[in-house]
Amino acid sequence: MEDRWTPEHVLSLAPDVSSGKAAAKLSGPASWSAEGSWSAERSEGSVAGAAVWGECKGSGSTPYRTVVDLSGPAFHCTCPSRKFPCKHALALLLRWSGGAAGQVADGSDVPGWAEGWLTARRSKSEQQQEKQQERQQQREEAAEPEAAEPEAVEPDGAARAAAERRLARRSARVAAGASELEARLADRIRSGLADAPGRGYAGWGDVAARMVDAQAPGLAARVRELGAVPGSGTGWPARLLEEYGLLHLLAVGYGQVDLLPEQLAATVRSRVGFTVDAADLLRGPLLRDSWLVLGSRDSADDRLTTRRIWLRGHDSGRDALLLAFGRPGTGPDLALPTGLRLDAELAFHPGVRPLRATLGTRYAAPAAPAAAETEPEGLDLTAALDAYGRALGDDPWLESWPVVLRQVVPAPTAIGWELADPATAQSIPVDRRPVPDSGLWRLLSVSGGRPLTLFGECGHRGFTPVTAWYQDDGATRTLAVTQLGGRP
Structure with missing residues (x-):
């Protein structure tokens, strides 16, 4: 074979x-x-x-x-x-x-x-491909109105009207929830931060529950995280105020979402908790490319297992993030080996910084790239931080941004792990929360003090390594960093 x-x-x-x-x-x-x-x-x-x-x-x-x-x-x-x-x-x-x-x-x-x-399995795959081809044909017919009846591409009028009414009711609930959140944040600012450590998670539990009732799960998730900030160590008051400010900005933004530019409005809706149906996304536009699998990482809680898979297009140069979900304790169905290439179409979710995508038609099985393409192009630390900064400027609610670092050396220090650039003497701290020490020590061992290429997420807590490329006996090897210490 x-x-x-x-x-x-x-x-x-x-x-x-x-x-x-x-x-x-x-x-x-x-x-x-x-x-x-x-x-x-x-x-x-x-x-x-x-x-x-x-x-x-x-x-x-x-x-x-x-x-x-x-x-x-x-x-x-x-x-x-x-x-x-x-x-x-x-x-x-x-x-x-x-x-x-x-x-x-x-x-x-x-x-x-x-x-x-x-x-x-192949029969089921063929049926899905036929459905995608039907959607593609519908898109082509929609581009030529004279060749297609509106009923061929439009949903039933009554069903469409019902969907619009449901969306309008939810939008009103979310708007009311966002307005209430603004008032709660103002109350907390007026009362000060001194009692925040004593409140803990329970202090924001009722507000989070109210956001769930308002059908704004994105707001609810961010509210729940407020309870952890006072216990996050020195400097927590500044971090708590930052979180208050970001939540206030999101709540106010949703209150005026109809006045925002289209892509920024899509970002705000996404952060609040609105989702886009995958079938609607796959109606287009689609981007076909040869996608290099940069890495993957699993996270789990009591409700589900989430798999994040990052890709980079060979021709487009675009990065993409695929999300897959499974039952608690069970891995998601979607699995792509790190380092392979996938000839496929992707549909990107709307937003000011489109990154999350839905996987469409695959035109070939995952295959090993050419020898000269086994290692992705990377950035130095300055350029990587600039890329994260630009992304954060467009979407201030970003937790992190995917980047490939080149020529960095992992090293333990007195205050934690860092990635150093020998050429510029710059360094960036490593966020160890998703990566246990065992994974970082293994990363240091394959580096051997020599620079390597490292893919991961650059965020306000530091850099989270996901995949490393290093030289071994003249060959380029791949190391899945986040799998070494177990599931995060």
């Missing part, structure tokens, strides 16, 4: 460090009783494309059956694990990858259980 992934590509998919370690132990031949891979077109109505399958010895008498559709990638395993992908899928990919010397041979004898799952 051509263009096999590397072990780094495979391990970047691990939901946590323990899964990667367990997969490495299972990647030996003793654990696998049967395995195979193929990348050829098969009979009509059957499987086409690239996939890997295998049977792995488990705790019972029946082996676990594992299959990976490389065009997604997508994973299926009969084991009871709730992690996604599970250690068996990762181990199978490690055996197939080039780093394992291609221990899984190409073959055409596909077991029925693997072919059945793949056929069903």
Whole structure:
């Protein structure tokens, strides 16, 4: 099979460090009783494309059956694990990858259980592609009014009117909630900040609940975070006032949202909590490019697991962020190996700084880039901070902005970790909250004191490393930093 992934590509998919370690132990031949891979077109109505399958010895008498559709990638395993992908899928990919010397041979004898799952998956994928093609045709017909009846591209008039009424009712509730929030913030400023540490989270609980009732989840989330600021260490009064100011700006902005420029209005609505339906976004405009997967990171709470995947377009140079969600304790379905390229269309969410995108049609399976493109272009620290500053000027509610740093050296200091630029003697602190110390020490070990290229998020708390590119025996290697210490 051509263009096999590397072990780094495979391990970047691990939901946590323990899964990667367990997969490495299972990647030996003793654990696998049967395995195979193929990348050829098969009979009509059957499987086409690239996939890997295998049977792995488990705790019972029946082996676990594992299959990976490389065009997604997508994973299926009969084991009871709730992690996604599970250690068996990762181990199978490690055996197939080039780093394992291609221990899984190409073959055409596909077991029925693997072919059945793949056929069903491809059928579903084809149906989704047909729907996207229908939407594309609708867009083309809408551009030529004389060739299409309005009913062909417009929703039913009664349904549209009902949707507009619901939106108007919600907008009124959000406006009332934003106005109430302004009044609450003014009251807190008048009463001073001295009692803020004693209030804790409970002091803002009723306000957050009121924002939920007003159908403004974005405001509710920011209000809840106010309770943590007084316990954040020295200088908390200034930080609390900053948060008050940003919330006040957002509430006032929504009160005048109809007077704002279109893209800024879209940003304000998004920050307040309004969402855009993915189907509406995929009606266009779309941007097709060869997207390099810069990295991914998972975060989890009691409600859901969130996966953030960052991409960079080869021709457009644009950065994009994909979000995927899963049930608590379960990884989302969308998984893209760091370092691979994906030929696909993206639809960007509206805003003054469009970054979040929805994945549209894929035109090829994720593939390894050319040797000269394995490492993305980066910025020095000054340019990276300028990029973050410009983004923050456009969207003051940004928590961070994705950047690629070049020629930086990670180092522990007396007050925490930092990334230093040897050429300019500048440095930036590392935000260690999403990245445990074990990940940062491993980052230091692969650097060996030498500069490396590092992708991550630049924010007001510092830089959060996600992916590193470094040299090893003359080859460029990829390290998924955030997976080394477990799930944040």
